[in-house]
Amino acid sequence: MCPGGVLDEDSVISGLSNLGRSAEGDKQVYLHLALPGFSMKDITLLCEFEHLQKVELPYNELTDLKALGNMPHLLELDVSHNKLKALLDFNPPKNLKMADFSFNQITDIPDLAPHHCLTILNIDNNQIKEMKNFGKCHRLKRLSLAHNQIEKIQGLHSLPITHLNLSANKLKKIENIKELDRLQVLNLSGNQIRSLDGLQGHEYLEGIDLEDNEIIDLSEVQYVQKLFLLRQLNLQRNPIRELPDYRLSILFHVRQLTDLDNHRVEVEEKVSATNMFSPSLEVIASRDHIMHVVYSFMQPSRILDSTLPSTETPYPMLVLVGPQGAGKQSLALKLVEEFPDYFGYGVAHTTRKPLPDEVQGKDYNFVSLGEFEETIKSGKFLQTYSYHGELFGLTIDAIEAVAREGLACVVHMELEGVLTLKNTSFEPRYVLVMPLSEEAHEKRLRDRNAYSETQIAWTMDRSELYADYNREKPGFFDMVIDSDDIVEAYKRLRHLVMDYLGIRAPTPSVSDLEPFMTADSNLLDKDYTSDTLAQSTSANNLARTWSKPSLADSATQQALASLKAKTGSPMPTHGRGIVVSHATMTH
Numbered sequence: 001m002c003p004g005g006v007l008d009e010d011s012v013i014s015g016l017s018n019l020g021r022s023a024e025g026d027k028q029v030y031l032h033l034a035l036p037g038f039s040m041k042d043i044t045l046l047c048e049f050e051h052l053q054k055v056e057l058p059y060n061e062l063t064d065l066k067a068l069g070n071m072p073h074l075l076e077l078d079v080s081h082n083k084l085k086a087l088l089d090f091n092p093p094k095n096l097k098m099a100d101f102s103f104n105q106i107t108d109i110p111d112l113a114p115h116h117c118l119t120i121l122n123i124d125n126n127q128i129k130e131m132k133n134f135g136k137c138h139r140l141k142r143l144s145l146a147h148n149q150i151e152k153i154q155g156l157h158s159l160p161i162t163h164l165n166l167s168a169n170k171l172k173k174i175e176n177i178k179e180l181d182r183l184q185v186l187n188l189s190g191n192q193i194r195s196l197d198g199l200q201g202h203e204y205l206e207g208i209d210l211e212d213n214e215i216i217d218l219s220e221v222q223y224v225q226k227l228f229l230l231r232q233l234n235l236q237r238n239p240i241r242e243l244p245d246y247r248l249s250i251l252f253h254v255r256q257l258t259d260l261d262n263h264r265v266e267v268e269e270k271v272s273a274t275n276m277f278s279p280s281l282e283v284i285a286s287r288d289h290i291m292h293v294v295y296s297f298m299q300p301s302r303i304l305d306s307t308l309p310s311t312e313t314p315y316p317m318l319v320l321v322g323p324q325g326a327g328k329q330s331l332a333l334k335l336v337e338e339f340p341d342y343f344g345y346g347v348a349h350t351t352r353k354p355l356p357d358e359v360q361g362k363d364y365n366f367v368s369l370g371e372f373e374e375t376i377k378s379g380k381f382l383q384t385y386s387y388h389g390e391l392f393g394l395t396i397d398a399i400e401a402v403a404r405e406g407l408a409c410v411v412h413m414e415l416e417g418v419l420t421l422k423n424t425s426f427e428p429r430y431v432l433v434m435p436l437s438e439e440a441h442e443k444r445l446r447d448r449n450a451y452s453e454t455q456i457a458w459t460m461d462r463s464e465l466y467a468d469y470n471r472e473k474p475g476f477f478d479m480v481i482d483s484d485d486i487v488e489a490y491k492r493l494r495h496l497v498m499d500y501l502g503i504r505a506p507t508p509s510v511s512d513l514e515p516f517m518t519a520d521s522n523l524l525d526k527d528y529t530s531d532t533l534a535q536s537t538s539a540n541n542l543a544r545t546w547s548k549p550s551l552a553d554s555a556t557q558q559a560l561a562s563l564k565a566k567t568g569s570p571m572p573t574h575g576r577g578i579v580v581s582h583a584t585m586t587h
């Protein structure tokens with residue numbers, strides 16, 4: 001405590017430390033003075049301490065710092081918590097780097113050009129209204145002006161500021177910081193900011209504090225979405241927090257965050273966010289599956305023909321999978337028509353309206369949305385899928401109706417349907433049917449006159465998915481058929497099926513079939529008469545045949561292996577990067 005607030009020698013001596021060489025190097029001097037809380041008003045005595053490099057005089061009653069004007073080597077100054085009305089109002093030292101003037105009564109920022117070496121300047125808790133005169137501080141990295149009365153961000157030009165604190169002011173907008181391209185940490189908490197516009201492009205930003213502002217709209221995150229280094233974002237006490245699923249929405253849109261609202265982001269949260277807003281097809285399928293299982297558990301149990309004939313052999317089912325317009329439905333119906341003793345068509349449900357030539361109960365069970373939802377709740381669906389806003393679904397009853405006749409079931413669906421089906425106990429054969437020429441596909445969709453341009457474009461884009469799955473998940477599809485030419489595609493399917501079943505067509509054109517017969521097929525070695533055909537129509541026989549390893553598959557493998565051995569070349573691909581199964585054609 002200084003008597004009368006005037007700094008005396010004893011007090012100075014008590015505060016001196018860090019004995020070292022003077023800046024000129026010719027003397028031993030004290031470099032550091034710390035006199036916090038001495039109730040000092042007058043520090044005139046410090047005029048004699050010209051060698052000081054660090055001065056800390058916080059928690060005093062200083063109104064005037066003129067005495068510091070005689071310290072040319074001063075590097076660091078802390079005069080926080082005093083009664084100063086002017087900022088840096090003394091003869092400038094050569095190289096002042098850090099200055100803390102927080103908690104004073106400063107109302108104005110003077111020309112700071114004489115203090116151009118400043119790297120850190122803290123003027124928090126003063127009464128500053130206007131940001132100005134920083135222009136010459138070309139080394140300023142950290143600027144803190146929290147708790148002032150600033151209404152507008154300005155005057156920072158292209159300073160190399162990395163940390164900017166303007167919290168608790170009267171800011172309404174994030175403006176004039178475009179040129180601060182080194183900004184890493186920005187604190188704008190406690191203002192009246194409504195939009196994050198202005199933050200975009202600050203690619204080094206790691207942390208943004210916007211607590212207690214007026215951010216209300218989720219779309220504001222667009223401005224920080226591409227700040228790839230951003231790890232910490234604080235939006236506490238903003239209306240946006242009231243939005244449903246607020247936290248997961250932010251985590252989904254700003255995936256790089258590790259800390260949101262001062263809470264660490266857990267990996268599980270990131271996964272939940274992705275599953276909520278952009279679930280993978282597998283997640284969608286799992287949800288679909290779980291929903292139907294849960295609903296079916298709530299129904300009385302019953303014995304199903306389709307789970308027979310035995311627990312070891314799966315019920316024979318053929319799933320034609322592919323994009324809309326692939327021609328799956330025509331292929332499926334044609335197959336059933338030609339092989340009525342083997343196949344029945346599993347009629348799916350849909351909420352979409354029938355096309356002019358479609359027949360209720362034959363092409364689909366066309367139902368209302370209400371009926372569809374009721375069917376879901378009654379636990380009858382095996383899988384459902386929403387396509388272009390319409391619902392599609394396959395009921396266990398549709399399969400049962402076919403199984404009861406002792407027939408194998410043929411159905412068609414999109415990829416998502418397959419993913420759900422793969423979760424069930426059914427083990428169908430999956431045949432990817434897809435036009436490999438984009439032009440042919442587009443033409444087919446267009447010729448139907450049933451889809452808008454957007455729908456066509458969407459379907460075309462989506463077709464990539466099939467190519468991806470075929471490429472990246474070997475074995476996902478048992479077979480691939482190019483359906484550019486639907487007649488040709490049917491021929492392939494027909495031979496494929498005959499190969500699987502080891503039959504000849506009821507109306508075979510032998511010359512047509514011969515080239516496709518597999519030499520090692522013992523089933524084909526047999527002479528199938530109409531009698532043996534009739535015998536083999538039971539579900540038991542079908543199941544036995546169905547569960548054999550695919551002759552065509554192994555033939556494909558052999559063909560491809562020998563091709564690879566011969567040429568060393570990778571698998572041949574066709575249009576859209578798809579490997580087509582020419583299994584039966586290789587013989």
Ligand SMILES: Nc1ncnc2c1ncn2[C@@H]1O[C@H](COP(=O)(O)OP(=O)(O)OP(=O)(O)O)[C@@H](O)[C@H]1O
Pocket residue numbers: 322323324325326327328329330348349383384385387392393394412413414415416417418
């Ligand atoms: N239960 C289901 N689950 C998933 N997808 C389904 C289901 N039933 C039908 N789909 C598919 O929904 C899409 C739209 O059905 P739609 O009947 O309009 O197709 P489509 O134009 O006749 O298809 P394609 O020409 O390939 O037969 C088709 O790809 C169809 O296979």
